[in-house]
Amino acid sequence: MxxxxxxxxxxxxxxxxxxxxxxxxxxxxxxxxxxxxxxxxxxxxxxDQKILITRGYLDELQQKIARLSQNDHGEAGTISPEYHEERSPDSKDNIDSAEITRLSPEEKENAELHQELEDPASGLTNPLSTGPPAFMSAENGRTFYLGTSSNWSFTRRVLSLTHDHIYQEPLPTGALAFDGAIYDLGWDGLRGNHRSEIPTVPSFDHAMYLINSVKFRCGQLYHLFDETEFMAGLHEFYSQPKPTPTTGLWYIHFLFMLAFGKGFVQHKMQGNKPPGSEFFVKALQLLPDLSVLHQEPIESTEILCCVALYLQALDYRSSAHNYIGSAMRMAMAEGMHTQMPVEYLGEHLVQRCRKIWWTVYILDREMTSLMGLPQSLSDEHINTLLPSFTGSLQRTAGINMHIKLSRIIAEISGKSPAVYAIDGRLNRNFLIRTKSALASIAKLADELHTAFPLHLDQSTSGVSRISAYLNLLYHQCIVTATRPLLFCFLKIRLESPEHCLEALTTSKNVRNLIQMCLDSAQQMIYILHCLQSEDLLETFLPFDLDSVFVSTTVLLMAPAIDLRWSYPAWLEKAYAIFEEIIENGNLIAKYRRSELQLLDELLSYFPQEHTRCLSAPISIPAATLNTDQTSVQLANFPSSVAHTLSHDLLSDPGVSLEDELSLTTGLTAAQIMAVADSIESIDTEWMSNAMVEHSIW
CATH class of the missing domain: 4.10.240 (CD2-Gal4)
Structure with a gap:
C-alpha cells in the first residue's frame, strides 16, 4: 500500500x-x-538538549571528586572534608555549586552536567512558600504576613487568587477578620492603668465547678497547673472569712483558671467581649515582668502557657505565639528539656517539670505551624522523659501520641526538609517531601487507631474526647501536607480551564494525593459531627473550629477543579457544625464561616460545566442530625466513601481499599504508604512542567 x-x-x-x-x-x-x-x-x-553518557563516565567523575575531597593539603580544587560531613544523605550524589567552582575547567563542565542529570526538576517550587513573602493589609492599614503553613493564610491566599481572577483587582479586606480584631479585651495593654476594681470571685462551689470544667476540657491535653499545689492554695484562699486578693503568683494563676472556666461554660456574649475576660485582663495587669517571673520559673511557665492558650482561643495568634515562646525559653533555662535528676530534685518536681515541658513543646509546635513560621527548636536537643500519671497509663500514651503528631506538624511546616520550605526552592523534592511526610504519618496510623479508637459506629459507648482530638490532628497533618496540590490545580484551572482535567488525568499518583486530602477532610467533618451529636464540640478552644475550617476550605475548592470532587452533603454538615459553635458564643466561627461563604460565592462564578453542586451554605439544625434517617445514612457511609476514591489509589493488589476503608478508622498505614510509595520521579517532573507552564511561583 x-x-x-x-x-x-x-x-x-x-x-x-x-x-x-x-x-x-x-x-x-x-x-x-x-x-x-x-x-x-x-x-x-x-x-535542555539531552545528552546520553555512560554510567561508567559518571562513576569516573564521582571518583575524581572523591579523590579531590581526600586532598587536605590546601591545593587548588580541594573540597573541604567538613563540607562532606555536613551534606545530607539525600544529596550524596549531587554536586554543590560551591564545589563546582573549585574544580578544574574540564571537571567543572562534567560536574555541571552530572548535577543537571541528577536534578531534572530543579525549577519545582511550592507556590505557597516561594517568591516574595506574601502580605495582606487590614482595613486599618496594619500589614500581616501570610505564613506558608498557616490555615488562616491558606484560605486568604485562595480567596485572593480567586477574587483577583474574577474581578481583576485585589481582594477587599474590610469584611475580613485579622489577628486580634474579633474580640475586645477592654484593655490598652498598659500596666499603669491596672487600678481597676478586682473582679468578684465566685463562691467556692462555683470556683470548683469552673476549675473542673478546665480539667475536663483540656486537662488530658495540656498541663496548666499542678493540682496538689494549686488546690492547696485554693482551699487556703477560701478558708478566710472573706477571701481577699493576694500579690503572689498563685492568685494570678487562679484568675487565669477562672477565665478559662468562664470560657468553657458561659455561652452568652456581651458584645464582643470574650467570656472570662475580666479575670484574664486583671491577671495580665497583675502579672510581673519576665525578669521577675524568672524568680519562680516553675509556676511562671505554667502561667505563660495559660496566657498563650487563652489568647489563641481569642484569635490573638501572634501574641499567643510570643507568650509560648517565652514559656519555651523559661523552661529550657530551667533544664526541663533534659533528664532532670530525680535523686537531686525529687520525684514530684521532676514529674511536674516533665508535664510542663511537653505542654510547652506541643503548644509551641502547633502555634508556630498555625502562624506559618519555621520551627525554632530541634528535637536533637531534647532528652527528657515522658511524665507518668498514677493509675492512668492512657494519659501517658495520649501525651506520647500528641508529641508524635506535633513532630509531624514540625516536619511538614518547618523542619528541614519540609513541605513548606522557607526559601521555596524545593527542587525535585516538592512531592518527595510530601512523600516523606506521608510516610511519617503512616507510621502513626495503626498505632493511633489501636490506642485511641473512635468507636464512632457504636451506639453503646460515647466518643472519647481525647481520641477525637488526636484523630482530628492526625487528619489535619494529612491535609496540610497535601493541600498545596489543590492550590496548584486551582491556579491551573484559572489560567487554563480547558487543560485542567487533562492535567489531572496525566498523573494518577498526584490525583490520588488530592483524593487523600479530600478524604481526610471528610473524616474530620464526620468526627466533629459525632462529637456534635453527643454535645462534645469544643466551642471555646480553637481546635475543633480549626478542623472544620480546614476541611471545609478544601471541600469547597475541590469541585472547582473537578466536578467529580463534589461533596454537598458533607458541606452541609460542616456548616451545621459552624452554626452550633456560633450559637455557643464563638465570634471567630462567625467570621470564619463568612470567609467560606465568600469563597463559595466566588467559585460559583466559574463556567457552568464547572459549577459546584452547593451554591450557598446550608445550615442544618442540630436536631435533624440525630434522626433515625441520618443514622442509617451514616451507618452506610463507609462503603460509599471507599467507592468515591479512585480504584487505582493503591498499587498493592494485596490491599483492598473497598474492604478496609471506613470513616471510623480512615486509611491504614499500608494504604497511606502505598500512595506515598507510588510517587515517582516522573510525577515530580510532570508537576514541575505544569507549574512552570502556568507560572505557579
Missing amino acids: GGNGNKVTKRSLNACTRCRRQKIKCSGSQPCDSCNKRKLTCVFDDR
Whole structure:
C-alpha cells in the first residue's frame, strides 16, 4: 500500500522550550509548527538538549571528586572534608555549586552536567512558600504576613487568587477578620492603668465547678497547673472569712483558671467581649515582668502557657505565639528539656517539670505551624522523659501520641526538609517531601487507631474526647501536607480551564494525593459531627473550629477543579457544625464561616460545566442530625466513601481499599504508604512542567 499512511515520523532531537514542557512533538524548525500555529514566541534552549553518557563516565567523575575531597593539603580544587560531613544523605550524589567552582575547567563542565542529570526538576517550587513573602493589609492599614503553613493564610491566599481572577483587582479586606480584631479585651495593654476594681470571685462551689470544667476540657491535653499545689492554695484562699486578693503568683494563676472556666461554660456574649475576660485582663495587669517571673520559673511557665492558650482561643495568634515562646525559653533555662535528676530534685518536681515541658513543646509546635513560621527548636536537643500519671497509663500514651503528631506538624511546616520550605526552592523534592511526610504519618496510623479508637459506629459507648482530638490532628497533618496540590490545580484551572482535567488525568499518583486530602477532610467533618451529636464540640478552644475550617476550605475548592470532587452533603454538615459553635458564643466561627461563604460565592462564578453542586451554605439544625434517617445514612457511609476514591489509589493488589476503608478508622498505614510509595520521579517532573507552564511561583 502506498501513500503516507504507514510513514513513521522521526521525533526531532531538538525541541523548543514550550513543546518540552507540554510533552508534545516538536517539528524542530525555527519557529516550530506548534508555536507558529499558535503565533507564540518559539524559544530553543540548547541547555535542555539531552545528552546520553555512560554510567561508567559518571562513576569516573564521582571518583575524581572523591579523590579531590581526600586532598587536605590546601591545593587548588580541594573540597573541604567538613563540607562532606555536613551534606545530607539525600544529596550524596549531587554536586554543590560551591564545589563546582573549585574544580578544574574540564571537571567543572562534567560536574555541571552530572548535577543537571541528577536534578531534572530543579525549577519545582511550592507556590505557597516561594517568591516574595506574601502580605495582606487590614482595613486599618496594619500589614500581616501570610505564613506558608498557616490555615488562616491558606484560605486568604485562595480567596485572593480567586477574587483577583474574577474581578481583576485585589481582594477587599474590610469584611475580613485579622489577628486580634474579633474580640475586645477592654484593655490598652498598659500596666499603669491596672487600678481597676478586682473582679468578684465566685463562691467556692462555683470556683470548683469552673476549675473542673478546665480539667475536663483540656486537662488530658495540656498541663496548666499542678493540682496538689494549686488546690492547696485554693482551699487556703477560701478558708478566710472573706477571701481577699493576694500579690503572689498563685492568685494570678487562679484568675487565669477562672477565665478559662468562664470560657468553657458561659455561652452568652456581651458584645464582643470574650467570656472570662475580666479575670484574664486583671491577671495580665497583675502579672510581673519576665525578669521577675524568672524568680519562680516553675509556676511562671505554667502561667505563660495559660496566657498563650487563652489568647489563641481569642484569635490573638501572634501574641499567643510570643507568650509560648517565652514559656519555651523559661523552661529550657530551667533544664526541663533534659533528664532532670530525680535523686537531686525529687520525684514530684521532676514529674511536674516533665508535664510542663511537653505542654510547652506541643503548644509551641502547633502555634508556630498555625502562624506559618519555621520551627525554632530541634528535637536533637531534647532528652527528657515522658511524665507518668498514677493509675492512668492512657494519659501517658495520649501525651506520647500528641508529641508524635506535633513532630509531624514540625516536619511538614518547618523542619528541614519540609513541605513548606522557607526559601521555596524545593527542587525535585516538592512531592518527595510530601512523600516523606506521608510516610511519617503512616507510621502513626495503626498505632493511633489501636490506642485511641473512635468507636464512632457504636451506639453503646460515647466518643472519647481525647481520641477525637488526636484523630482530628492526625487528619489535619494529612491535609496540610497535601493541600498545596489543590492550590496548584486551582491556579491551573484559572489560567487554563480547558487543560485542567487533562492535567489531572496525566498523573494518577498526584490525583490520588488530592483524593487523600479530600478524604481526610471528610473524616474530620464526620468526627466533629459525632462529637456534635453527643454535645462534645469544643466551642471555646480553637481546635475543633480549626478542623472544620480546614476541611471545609478544601471541600469547597475541590469541585472547582473537578466536578467529580463534589461533596454537598458533607458541606452541609460542616456548616451545621459552624452554626452550633456560633450559637455557643464563638465570634471567630462567625467570621470564619463568612470567609467560606465568600469563597463559595466566588467559585460559583466559574463556567457552568464547572459549577459546584452547593451554591450557598446550608445550615442544618442540630436536631435533624440525630434522626433515625441520618443514622442509617451514616451507618452506610463507609462503603460509599471507599467507592468515591479512585480504584487505582493503591498499587498493592494485596490491599483492598473497598474492604478496609471506613470513616471510623480512615486509611491504614499500608494504604497511606502505598500512595506515598507510588510517587515517582516522573510525577515530580510532570508537576514541575505544569507549574512552570502556568507560572505557579
